[in-house]
Structure formats: structure tokens, C-alpha cells
Amino acid sequence: xxxxxxxxxxxxxxxxRYTSYPTAAQFDSxxxxxxxxxxxxELRGGEAALYLHIPFCRQLCWYCACHTMAMRREGTLDAYxxxxxxxxxxxxxxxxxFMVDSMQWGGGTPTQxxxxxxxxxxxxxxxxxxxxxxxxxxxxADPRHCDEATVQAMAELGVTRVSFGVxxxxxxxxxxxxxVQSFETTLAALERVRGAGMTRVNVDLVYGLPSQTxxxxxxxxxxxxxxxxxxxxxxxxxxxxWMKPHQRLIPSETLPDATxxxxxxALVSExxxxxxxxxxxxxxxxxxxxKLAQALAARRLQRNFQGYVAxxxxxxxxxxxxxxxxxxxxxxxxxxxxAEYMKAMERGGFATARGxxxxxxxxxxxxxxxxxxCLYTADIGEACKKHGAEARAFLSTIDxxxxxxxxxxxxxxxxxxxxxxxxxxxxRSVCAAFDRYYTGIEGRHxxxx
Ligand SMILES: C[S@@+](CC[C@H](N)C(=O)[O-])C[C@H]1O[C@@H](n2cnc3c(N)ncnc32)[C@H](O)[C@@H]1O
Numbered sequence: 497x498x499x500x501x502x503x504x505x506x507x508x509x510x511x512x513r514y515t516s517y518p519t520a521a522q523f524d525s526x527x528x529x530x531x532x533x534x535x536x537x538e539l540r541g542g543e544a545a546l547y548l549h550i551p552f553c554r555q556l557c558w559y560c561a562c563h564t565m566a567m568r569r570e571g572t573l574d575a576y577x578x579x580x581x582x583x584x585x586x587x588x589x590x591x592x593x594f595m596v597d598s599m600q601w602g603g604g605t606p607t608q609x610x611x612x613x614x615x616x617x618x619x620x621x622x623x624x625x626x627x628x629x630x631x632x633x634x635x636x637a638d639p640r641h642c643d644e645a646t647v648q649a650m651a652e653l654g655v656t657r658v659s660f661g662v663x664x665x666x667x668x669x670x671x672x673x674x675x676v677q678s679f680e681t682t683l684a685a686l687e688r689v690r691g692a693g694m695t696r697v698n699v700d701l702v703y704g705l706p707s708q709t710x711x712x713x714x715x716x717x718x719x720x721x722x723x724x725x726x727x728x729x730x731x732x733x734x735x736x737x738w739m740k741p742h743q744r745l746i747p748s749e750t751l752p753d754a755t756x757x758x759x760x761x762a763l764v765s766e767x768x769x770x771x772x773x774x775x776x777x778x779x780x781x782x783x784x785x786x787k788l789a790q791a792l793a794a795r796r797l798q799r800n801f802q803g804y805v806a807x808x809x810x811x812x813x814x815x816x817x818x819x820x821x822x823x824x825x826x827x828x829x830x831x832x833x834x835a836e837y838m839k840a841m842e843r844g845g846f847a848t849a850r851g852x853x854x855x856x857x858x859x860x861x862x863x864x865x866x867x868x869x870c871l872y873t874a875d876i877g878e879a880c881k882k883h884g885a886e887a888r889a890f891l892s893t894i895d896x897x898x899x900x901x902x903x904x905x906x907x908x909x910x911x912x913x914x915x916x917x918x919x920x921x922x923x924r925s926v927c928a929a930f931d932r933y934y935t936g937i938e939g940r941h942x943x944x945x
Contacts, residue, residue, distance in 0.1 A: 501755060503903060503922075508754040509936060511924040513734075514869050515801045516827055517862035518852050520820065522933050523829055527851030529840075532821065532828040536590040536813070539823065543597040543628075543809040546621065547802065548580065549816030550606040551834050554641055558745040559663065559673040559705060561734045563818035563832050564604035576817075576834060577613035579841035581620050583815050586846060588624035596627040597809040600802055601635040601655075607642065611649030618653040632656050632787070632806075634698075639685035640677050647688045657696040658689045659729070664705055665716040672706040672750060679719050686723055696786075699725040703760040704733035706750035713760055714767065721771040727788060728773065728781040729803060730764045732757060761921055777804045777870055778923060797870040804870065817847075826853040857932075859883055860890070865927040868913070872920060877911030887911045896929030 512519040552567035553560075567573065587594075599621070606614065621627075634657040635650055642660075650658065662682055663675055670676045686697055699720055703713060720728065735751060737743040752760065765775055773781035774789040780803060782788040791797045791806035798805050800812050801820050812822040817837035820829045828851035831837045840847035854862070860883035867874040880887040891897065891911070900906040905919030906926055915923050928934045 503905075503918075504754045504758060506903070507905075507922045507925045509925070511928050511936075512931070512934070514865050514924060514927045514931075515799060515803070516820070516822060517865045517927075517931065518827070518854070518858055518933055519931075520827075520829065523827065523850040523852050525850050527826065527828050527848060527853065529846035529848045531826075531851065531853070532846045532848040533586075533590045535823040535825040535828065536587065536821075538825060539591040539594045539811060539813070541593040541595075542811070543595045544811035544813045544823075545800075545802075545805070545807050545809060546596045546599045546625070547812055547814045547816075547819055548599070548601050548606070548617070548621075549814065549819040549830075550576075550601065550603040550609050551817045552576070552603065552608040553605045553638065554608060555674075556742060557663075557673055557675040558742055559675070559702065559733060561736055561740050561743070562604065565834070567608065567834075572834075573609055573613060575838050577609060577617060579838040580617050580816055582841040582844075583847070584617070584620050584624060587813060587815065590846075591813070594625060594813070596621070596625050596631055598632045598805070598807050599627070599634070601633075601653075602802065603636055605638045605641065606635055607637055607646045607649070611645060614649055615652060634659060636661070637685070637689075639682040642685040642688060644688065647692045647694075650689065650694060651692045655694055657698065657726075658694050659698040659700060660685060660725075661700045662720060663700065663702045664708060664712070665719045666708070666712040668707045669705050669712060669716075672746065674745070683723060686725070697723075697725045698727040698729060699723055701728060701730045701764070702733050703730060703764055704735075704752055704757045706746050708752060708760070710756075710759060710763055713763055717764065717767040721767070726783050726786050728768055729779055730768070730781070731779050732761065758921065778920075780804045792870070795871060799866055799869050827851045856883055857885075860885055861930050861932060864930050868915060868923055868927050868930075872915040872923060874913045875911065876913060880911075894929055900926055900929060 768781045787806040814821045817834040818832040830847045831849040877887045
């Protein structure tokens with residue numbers, strides 16, 4: 497459904513992506529290595545997802561908003577692998593007996609580390625932690641750098657799911673984002689990983705890119721559907737040049753406006769759903785038999801820094817530069833700069849730079865925001881009961897709710913909220929009503945649609 501201009505005029509404002517609540521914008525330096533170590537000890541004997549961040553790529557794509565840099569120097573890659581191993585050993589001391597529920601190698605491009613280093617790190621993880629026998633092990637990959645040797649290393653690491661970055665197949669768009677990658681190259685990489693037994697494959701696309709039009713996007717979607725992945729992640733382009741200066745290479749005037757973005761978002765979901773996929777949350781699509789679609793159907797879907805996940809445990813332990821941990825007591829994030837992260841690991845302690853302790857009220861609001869982001873409904877009564885609050889009194893403090901109801905984005909039945917079809921593309925704005933830290937200040941977050 498395309499949004500009406502009057503609604504867009506109100507709600508096309510910067511809003512968080514709500515991969516956590518409180519969001520990373522609220523993290524500060526009051527949380528450091530000592531808190532992180534203490535918080536980890538609460539996981540003792542419990543379960544959590546393990547996230548390993550590799551902040552390196554062969555070359556930089558101009559659209560990229562992730563914590564990564566172009567890096568090919570063997571010495572730096574060695575030093576980074578050593579730093580990851582140090583952090584894994586520290587983690588094993590701080591949270592002995594913790595069970596790995598699922599494992600994700602993210603980036604950047606993890607394979608940029610090279611097969612030998614990846615295998616050594618994977619081996620160390622297996623030595624110091626127990627892992628569930630059915631744990632998903634996923635890895636992000638760049639189809640342009642996914643040769644036979646790389647695929648063999650992934651298979652040896654026990655990778656069960658590969659996420660390939662595609663973004664767009666149109667040549668003009670690819671030039672404009674410095675990510676030139678043919679359909680044939682992408683197909684060959686998919687076939688290589690499938691041939692090696694890694695049959696679960698995800699494809700990432702982005703709408704709202706420079707020079708993209710509805711016509712070029714429709715062609716990209718047709719080609720992407722022909723790849724027949726198990727899942728798609730289709731993100732709205734986040735243009736945040738104040739945080740990622742290389743994005744200045746993409747002039748703002750070449751970006752589609754709010755109306756065009758809204759039409760693109762609608763086209764993406766129409767075509768992918770017509771292609772036989774279930775829409776999962778705001779930006780994911782999965783085949784009906786895929787774990788993510790099943791988690792949605794069972795209302796077990798979760799959202800974290802990796803996006804929508806079907807994990808059982810709500811906790812995530814992040815390892816590597818910029819990695820964020822989501823722990824029972826709060827969120828903690830490592831130093832983002834890889835050189836500084838490596839120095840901190842050499843000094844021998846955790847590299848935590850910032851974070852936030854989560855209060856009971858944060859948990860209540862976070863629970864509601866997560867329900868809205870995952871299921872487009874929220875049972876405020878249940879959430880309040882779980883967190884020791886009174887639903888009527890709590891709802892009366894949510895000033896932002898009345899305009900959302902007035903604008904037809906949300907309906908309310910007793911204590912149950914439902915985001916309407918019209919409100920779905922703006923679900924992040926609905927969540928913002930429950931975010932007690934949200935100020936709407938321009939420049940912090942990407943656009944609302
Ligand atoms: C960390 S990147 C990994 C990409 C992978 N290493 C590759 O080279 O294909 C994960 C995904 O984040 C998404 N992404 C990165 N920057 C983005 C931005 N500015 N706006 C929206 N999505 C973005 C892209 O879809 C990308 O595939």
C-alpha cells in the first residue's frame with residue numbers, strides 16, 4: 497500500500513530501527529569492561545546467541561552504513577583474529593558453561609579474514625563453549641569474493657546459512673553505490689554454497705538507492721526471485737552521511753523522495769509475497785517452511801541487532817569491534833574502531849566502550865516495541881502484568897498514541913494495540929510513541945519510511 501502524501505508529510509521523520517530498546521543512541525560510557533564482565537557472569541550455565549563481528553571488506557561500498565572498512569593487510573588481519581581469540585577466552589572465563597544457541601559471523605565481510613583465521617577462531621569457539629547440536633551458524637558473504645576455497649572453509653566451519661549481499665542488479669544503480677556485481681556472479685556464488693551443502697541462503701536487497709526507479713527495482717526483484725533464496729532482507733536505504741562520511745559520494749539529490757520510497761516499499765512486498773514468501777516484520781521475507789516464517793506463525797519471532805531472528809534465547813553475546821551484547825542486565829558495546837579494539841584486547845581486558853543498564857520500565861517498553869516490530873500487535877495488558885505495571889495507567893502516559901489512532905495507523909481494542917495495514921510501513925513511528933527517550937531530533941536516525 498502506498499502512503500498518502502499528508503501522512504508521509506507527518507511521519508517521514510528520522511526514527512530508530514528499534515533493533516533494541518533502549519536504542520544504541522542511548523548508550524553511554526557509564527558502561528565499561530567491568531560492568532560487561534559482571535553482566536556476562538549472569539549467563540553462567542545459560543544460553544545465548546554468539547555474534548562475531550569482522551569489520552573488514554575487500555573494498556568499501558558507498559551506501560554502506562555498517563561498521564566496516566576496506567582491509568587487505570595480512571598483519572592487521574592476523575592481529576584482528578588474535579584479538580577475537582583473546583575476547584573469546586575472556587568470555588569463557590566470565591560466563592563458564594554458557595551454551596551457544598546460534599552463531600552469526602557478521603561484518604563487514606567475515607570471509608575477508610581468510611580461511612585459516614576463520615577456522616582457528618571457529619575451532620576455539622568449539623573448544624571453549626558448548627553449542628546446541630541444531631544451532632544455526634550463519635555467515636554474511638559477498639558473492640564477488642566467494643570462490644571454491646572460501647566455500648570449503650565455510651563448510652568446514654559448519655555454516656548452515658549464508659547471507660549474500662546483492663542490493664540491486666541495475667548497472668546504473670550499482671555504479672552509483674560502488675557495488676558492481678553481475679547476476680551471473682551472484683548466481684554462481686549461490687550455486688557454489690548450495691553445492692557444498694549449505695542449502696539455506698538469504699539475499700539482501702536495498703530500496704531507495706540512488707538512480708533506482710520503480711522499473712529498475714521491478715527488474716531487480718524479478719532477478720532476485722529467480723535466485724530462489726530461502727529468505728530476503730530488503731532494507732530501505734539509510735542515508736546517514738553525518739555518521740558515514742563515505743556516503744557523501746552519493747549526492748542526496750540522486751535519492752528517491754519519500755513518495756517514491758513509499759511506492760518502492762510497496763512494490764517490494766507485493767512482488768516478493770506474490771513470489772511465494774511470507775512477510776516477516778518490516779523488512780524480512782521467508783519461505784513458509786523456513787524457521788523465520790515458523791517463528792512468526794508461532795509468535796516467537798524476535799528482533800535484535802542482527803534483524804529478525806528465530807532464536808530461542810533473547811540474549812546475544814557480541815564479540816569483535818563494535819559488537820553489541822544484549823544481556824539480562826543491559827546492553828554493552830565494544831569499541832567500534834578496530835585498531836582501538838585490538839589495543840584494548842592486547843591490554844588484556846574487555847573492550848567495552850558504552851552501553852546502558854536496562855530498568856524495569858525499559859523492559860516493559862522494550863517488550864511492547866518488540867511485539868509491535870515483530871507482530872504488528874501488542875498486548876499491553878499482558879506486558880504490563882509481566883512487568884508489574886497497570887495497563888490503563890501506563891497507556892494514559894503514552895501521549896503519542898492519540899495522533900496515531902486519529903491518523904488511522906493504529907487501532908485499539910481494550911488493552912490490545914494493532915498496527916493497521918496503513919500503519920505498517922510506519923511501524924517504527926508507532927514504536928517511537930512508546931520510546932521515552934525519543935526526541936525526534938534530526939540527524940541521529942535514518943528516515944521513517
Ligand atoms: C554488513 S552488510 C554485509 C554485506 C556483505 N558483506 C556483502 O558484501 O555482500 C549487511 C547488509 O546490510 C545492508 N546495508 C548496509 N548498509 C545499508 C544502508 N546504508 N541502508 C540499508 N541497508 C544497508 C545491506 O543490505 C547489506 O547486505
